[in-house]
Amino acid sequence: MGQSQSTEPLPVIGRPLNEAANAAFLNLLIGQLWQHFNTSVEIAVKEKLVPMLQTKLIAAKHGLFTLDVIDLGTRPLCVDGVHVYPQDEGATNVTMDLDVSYSGDAHASGTLIGLPYGVKDIKAKARVRVLLGPLGGRIPFAAVSFFLLNQPELDFDMTGLANVADLVGIRSVVDDVIGRVLAKHIVFPSRQAIVINRDAVSKADVEHPPPRGSLTVTVVGVRGVDDAGILGKPDIFVKVTVGYETRKTSVVEDVLHAEYDQSFDFALLEYEGMMVKFEVRDKDLIGSDSLGHARVNLSRLDNRDGEEMVGGEGRGKDHVECQICLTVWSL
Numbered sequence: 513m514g515q516s517q518s519t520e521p522l523p524v525i526g527r528p529l530n531e532a533a534n535a536a537f538l539n540l541l542i543g544q545l546w547q548h549f550n551t552s553v554e555i556a557v558k559e560k561l562v563p564m565l566q567t568k569l570i571a572a573k574h575g576l577f578t579l580d581v582i583d584l585g586t587r588p589l590c591v592d593g594v595h596v597y598p599q600d601e602g603a604t605n606v607t608m609d610l611d612v613s614y615s616g617d618a619h620a621s622g623t624l625i626g627l628p629y630g631v632k633d634i635k636a637k638a639r640v641r642v643l644l645g646p647l648g649g650r651i652p653f654a655a656v657s658f659f660l661l662n663q664p665e666l667d668f669d670m671t672g673l674a675n676v677a678d679l680v681g682i683r684s685v686v687d688d689v690i691g692r693v694l695a696k697h698i699v700f701p702s703r704q705a706i707v708i709n710r711d712a713v714s715k716a717d718v719e720h721p722p723p724r725g726s727l728t729v730t731v732v733g734v735r736g737v738d739d740a741g742i743l744g745k746p747d748i749f750v751k752v753t754v755g756y757e758t759r760k761t762s763v764v765e766d767v768l769h770a771e772y773d774q775s776f777d778f779a780l781l782e783y784e785g786m787m788v789k790f791e792v793r794d795k796d797l798i799g800s801d802s803l804g805h806a807r808v809n810l811s812r813l814d815n816r817d818g819e820e821m822v823g824g825e826g827r828g829k830d831h832v833e834c835q836i837c838l839t840v841w842s843l
Contacts, residue, residue, distance in 0.1 A: 587616030605645030638664035659703035700755030746794035804832035
């Protein structure tokens with residue numbers, strides 16, 4: 513078992529993939545297929561998303577919900593960059609990442625408590641991991657699997673009744689349900705698989721590979737929070753997210769600096785390009801507010817040689833520093 517460890521004042525912001533030219537043929541292909549995705553997307557949304565939304569909104573006493581129209585529009589999503597990772601000796605997969613974004617004219621509409629609402633101006637960004645493998649045999653690779661490395665960045669506007677959704681809590685319910693549906697089906701460690709050679713591998717083996725190692729994240733402490741609150745100093749805690757799995761530290765109340773020394777363990781199915789997200793938050797009576805966030809790329813931590821990670825800047829309104837320690841254990 514190998515160990516690699518790093519302690520740094522701030523995580524590293526993930527850099528965009530720069531092989532944009534390699535994405536040109538993918539964008540051409542997506543553009544030609546886009547209009548044919550509409551039916552499959554509508555079925556998936558109505559089967560997976562709508563029932564959960566109906567349950568959540570009724571439970572929150574917001575009433576009955578319907579989704580009557582889904583239209584992907586004419587502007588397709590875009591692949592902004594492609595990166596194929598170098599293979600180690602004995603590798604069983606070809607690994608590539610796609611940076612994808614969407615800012616098109618898709619829209620949806622329906623009713624809530626009998627009144628009309630709409631969804632428009634949808635914007636999204638995500639990094640998609642694609643694996644070709646296992647390699648070898650009669651066919652060069654036996655399966656294709658894909659997943660989102662982290663929860664996507666997603667934003668949209670709501671119209672009609674729903675333009676006051678933030679005031680009555682509807683928007684938070686919608687955001688939560690979308691996140692849960694994506695996490696269950698396509699955000700790491702969940703994945704989708706297409707098996708090409710069933711004699712070489714089963715779909716279950718592709719969708720549920722054994723872990724390659726584990727990650728221990730230790731949140732040491734938080735510094736640099738401004739005392740700008742009207743109601744006093746913030747009540748600080750830290751969220752740590754890998755894929756769709758999230759852990760939270762305890763809350764330290766009424767402070768500008770917090771000490772935690774709390775550790776969280778995550779199973780690692782992938783190393784290359786995996787992001788760990790950190791977010792410092794201020795707990796309120798209802799919910800919490802973000803004070804700063806950043807991401808660190810596990811590719812910058814060598815899991816065999818103990819290489820030090822490179823420091824970077826986090827982003828937040830209060831110039832917050834979050835000291836962390838990452839330890840990767842390889843199996």
